[in-house]
Amino acid sequence: MRVRTEVRVEGTVQGVGFRPFVHGLATGLGLAGLVGNDAAGVFIEVEGDAGTVERFLRGLREPPPLAVIERISTRSLAPHGHGGFSIVGSEASGRRRTLVSADSATCADCLRELRDPADRRFGYPFVNCTNCGPRFTIVTDVPYDRPNTTMAGFAMCADCAAEYRDPADRRFHAQPVCCPACGPHVTLRDPDGRALPGEPMAAARALLRDGGVLALKGLGGYHLAATAADGSAVAALRSRKHREDKPFAVMTADVRSARSLGEVGPAEEALLTSVRRPIVLLRRLADAPLAAAVAPGNRSIGVMLPYTPLHHLLAGEPLVLTSGNVSDEPIAYRDEDAFAALREIADAFLTHDRPIHVRTDDSVTRVFRGREMPLRRSRGYVPGPVPLPAGGPPVLACGAELKNTFCLAKDGRAFVSHHIGDLENYETLRAYREGIEHFGRLFDITPSLIAHDLHPEYLSTKYALEQDLPLVGVQHHHAHIASCMADNERTEPVIGxxxxxxxxxxxxxxxxxxxxxxxxxxxxxxxxxxxxxxxxxxxxxxxxxxxxxxxxxxxxxxxxxxxxxxxxxxxxxxxxxxxxxxxxxxxxxxxxxxxxxxxxxxxxxxxxxxxxxxxxxxxxxxxxxxxxxxxxxxxxxxxxxxxxxxxxxxxxxxxxxxxxxxxxxxxxxxxxxxxxxxxxxxxxxxxxxxxxxxxxxxxxxxxxxxxxxxxxxxxxxHRVPPGDGGISLGQAAVAAARPHGASEPVTREAGTDPR
Structure with missing residues (x-):
């Protein structure tokens, strides 16, 4: 019996090769129909005999590597009798429920192209496909299509356009697709912004070998790099950045090299090589080939593997790779701001012309009893939602003062933001406000309730008080415990x-x-x-x-x-x-x-x-x-x-x-x-x-x-940090669960200084 079925798929299903996957699955089974993106996710219509449609629906449960399916719903339609299966244009209207994918580390296929002298993308720092590359940091709006990313200004050449339109190609509908003929380019510049002679990547590697400090533009902002075994280079970086003691992270080429720096067990290796590519804290080896100034007096070392083609092209000997900022300021991500802030620190800038829309620091994590415990949840993880154990109205949770994140929540999903930093200066507060606006637009969340810390002097509290919405004050330590409960999807009373x-x-x-x-x-x-x-x-x-x-x-x-x-x-x-x-x-x-x-x-x-x-x-x-x-x-x-x-x-x-x-x-x-x-x-x-x-x-x-x-x-x-970076999730969980949005009482004693 011939049937036609409408299928709706929700979750992280845009920008991850899901439509090409559906196209391949349907055409392989000889089904007719269509697939497209809209504000809620992916819509599909499939037509054929009932048994084959059922096989198609089972096949949807094995999606591409970066896809995360939250829900599949179906509805019967009247058969059309038409043949062929097509990818149709995106629909931007409607209530937004689609999820934006996090940035993903370069896949093995793209790495092979990067290293193949015969490939047209050989040595190209922006090689990507539907299975890897930039996502969250370049998305300006949804649906996730090229015009709604910072790649909008780069028109595809004929070769890239052919790949983009070919259902058999892994770049079929890959929005950031590009090549040396049509995509972004890197330039090595001096601190005054003047282009330096020579091939940029080779010159940058030479600068690092010679003991220089390099500022490089990554996925979510600028990093500062120096050769990790070079004591003078690391000391210069510390001195110029005014970072006296805090340990630096180290980027190393592969797991084998990571094993020369710290103890790498199976759980650590899985994190190091995951598509998220966080900084992983390892127990440091006594004979690790690192300058003493990398992590003075510390038994641990933060290690990461390259996660963009640019980082792979730089990787050789271990490099210090730290956020491109001066003390207490957020990571620089706009080119003009980076040159202004880092000109006294970096000897040269390896920059490029693809804009970054959202600044995003590297994530930091560690292993506890074989399981991940994040210390900073940012690039690679955000904006993936955390399940919220209680429903409730749409909520904005403003977070804490230090290690701030905010959280927007609705429909059982909590979108905990990337790491904002310490809300102690104007630039960080501006990033905070811009981030809230961006998340609200991406996920179509207009809060009807705002949760905040009780501390009257926190800038996050003051931001909450400026908004014309009902407020829920959540005591700081209650938010910590609620965060741990939400992290574990628990609602019953606990000893906190x-x-x-x-x-x-x-x-x-x-x-x-x-x-x-x-x-x-x-x-x-x-x-x-x-x-x-x-x-x-x-x-x-x-x-x-x-x-x-x-x-x-x-x-x-x-x-x-x-x-x-x-x-x-x-x-x-x-x-x-x-x-x-x-x-x-x-x-x-x-x-x-x-x-x-x-x-x-x-x-x-x-x-x-x-x-x-x-x-x-x-x-x-x-x-x-x-x-x-x-x-x-x-x-x-x-x-x-x-x-x-x-x-x-x-x-x-x-x-x-x-x-x-x-x-x-x-x-x-x-x-x-x-x-x-x-x-x-x-x-x-x-x-x-x-x-x-x-x-x-x-x-x-x-x-x-x-x-x-x-x-x-x-x-x-195991999903959000135990420190203040997890506070916003706890605030959101409390506000969603508490009846009538009641605040926790505060009885401030006379003469008490809240600071």
Whole structure:
């Protein structure tokens, strides 16, 4: 019996070779009909005998590599009796549900062409096809067709147009298709913008070999590169960029080379070679051929493989590859901005004439127990949606202040943005506003509700307050736990352990060492670290020795002597509460111990003291300092008791690696003890761990092991970061689930400085 069936396919099905796939499948089965793009995804009509149409529908379940099918729906139509199958023009009208593909690493077929002297695309830095190449960073609107990308200005030559129209070619309807005759071109320029002589790629490689610093335009913005084994080149890059200590990432040619830098297990290899090509944190090898300045004092090294043809053409010896920006500013992606910002850093610019529409940093991830745990979710992952466990109205979640992302959500999909950065300057705020507008247009989301942090001084909060929409205030640590729940598609109540540096509490103090009983609609504070002063407010974050003073460290110890000129003043500030808001922050407790052990008195990037304290800890040490929970409700734990135990070991001459390990083990023990206490009163047996402190693998591993031994199920992050980059997802999940959009209460105490 002859039938005609209308098929609608939703998901990531544009820009990934889905229409050519459908064309090939249908024609191979001898079916008639059509396929096209519209604002909701892909529409198909197939006609033939019923059994063959059924085979076609089964075949749709095995799509091209970059496609992600969310939903297939069908409807019977009256047969036409016509023959042939065609790809029809796109339809731009209607409600947008189609998904935009993330940028994808160069596929094996394109790499073969790149390296084949007989191929017309030999050595061409923009080779791509339907299975790879730029997507999100060049898309200006949907449907995903060439006129709605930054390739619109490059008219296809006859050869490329023939490939584009040939259903048997893998570039059939590949929107960025191009070649040296018709596509973008690279140019090597000096810092004043003048073109330099010679073949650009060869000259760029020579500059790097000679110890120069190169600015290069990638998929989502400019990078700065230097030869990773060249100590002078790396030192020059650090000095010019004013990046004193924060580790640099390293790009290396292949997995074999990556194995010479760090420990690569099966899960790490899968991430390194995935189409997403993130930076993967590896345990660094002692004899890795890297300059000491690449990642000073760090046991880990961030490694990535090339992900564009341009990067493949540069790859040889390992290269430092870091964001093209000056300290605290977002990555440069417009050519004029890059030359203005980086001219004093780079010796030359390897640039090109294909515009970048959305700046997008590299993603950073690591492996925990064989599973991915992202630390920065950006290029390669965004704009892929995260499932939202609760429905609700369209929501804009504004995110946090540091490591900001925003999130737009509707219909059970949460679109967490690329990494925006720290909202502390005009340029980053502009990128934030532009990003929200772009996502709203791409995914046709007009929010009816805005979720935001409770902190009144966050620029993200101020942005929310400027909008003429109902607001939902979500407490920072509740958002962390909700983020972990949404990450794991859970809605039932959990014991939430949220450890981080700073978050504005409902009592107007700064929280950060929290045990919560939480679901998506609300939370109760079950326990926390006992609050201590934060002497000097944000100055105490930059100078961890102040937290040692706040925790009552005796003045005869080295940390006090090193800071003797201001020690007594800072102690007095804390005692009198002058410029010293109260904080229950676990991150600040780590700072205190790091300063006490001589690891770090001052930091040059967020979390540095805690990161270096983890590096110093001896993982072979299994004993821990005791922790004691008081009988209050909520219960409290004295961080000063842990500091006193550290002081006692220091006086006894115990080595720093052992003390650091005992402290980590004590914090892990605190996580377990707190969860046991909450289970006694609630019966809950699932623990969600979130907050930036849980990026510490030593702590995370021991906390999870202890919880599992205690009979708990444990939720950790695997889709969004545990740090503030995941906050927006939690805010969106809470706003979608909470009835009537109620905010969490804030009772700010008189005289409290929220900063």
């Amino acid at each position: 352990v949220a450890f981080d540096g700073t978050g504005y509490g409902t009592d107007g103090t700064l929280w950060g060492g929290e045990f919560l009983v939480a679901d998506l609609t609300g939370f109760e504070r079950a326990g926390h670290l006992r609050p201590v002063p934060l002497p000097g407010g944000t100055m105490a974050i930059r100078e961890p020795w102040r937290m040692a003073a706040a925790h009552g460290v005796p003045a005869d110890l080295d940390v006090a002597r090193r800071n003797a000129a201001r020690w007594d003043t800072v102690v007095a500030m804390g005692d009198r509460g002058v410029g010293s808001p109260l904080t229950s922050s676990m991150g600040r407790l780590f700072d205190a111990v790091a300063a006490l052990l001589g690891v770090r008195d001052r930091v040059t990037y967020e979390g540095q003291a805690a990161i270096e304290l983890e590096q110093r800890a001896d993982p072979r040490v299994g004993d821990a300092y005791p922790v004691r929970l008081d009988d209050g409700s909520p219960f409290t734990v004295s961080g000063a008791d842990l500091v006193a135990a550290v002081v006692a070991d220091l006086r006894a001459g115990v080595d720093v690696p052992s003390i650091a390990a005992r402290f980590h083990n004590a914090v892990a023990g605190l996580v377990v003890a707190g969860a046991l206490r909450v289970r006694e009163t609630t019966g809950l047996t699932t623990v969600a761990l979130s907050g930036g402190v849980f990026q510490n693998l030593l702590l995370l591993e021991r906390a999870v092991a202890g919880l599992e031994a205690g009979g708990f199920g444990v939720l950790v992050h």
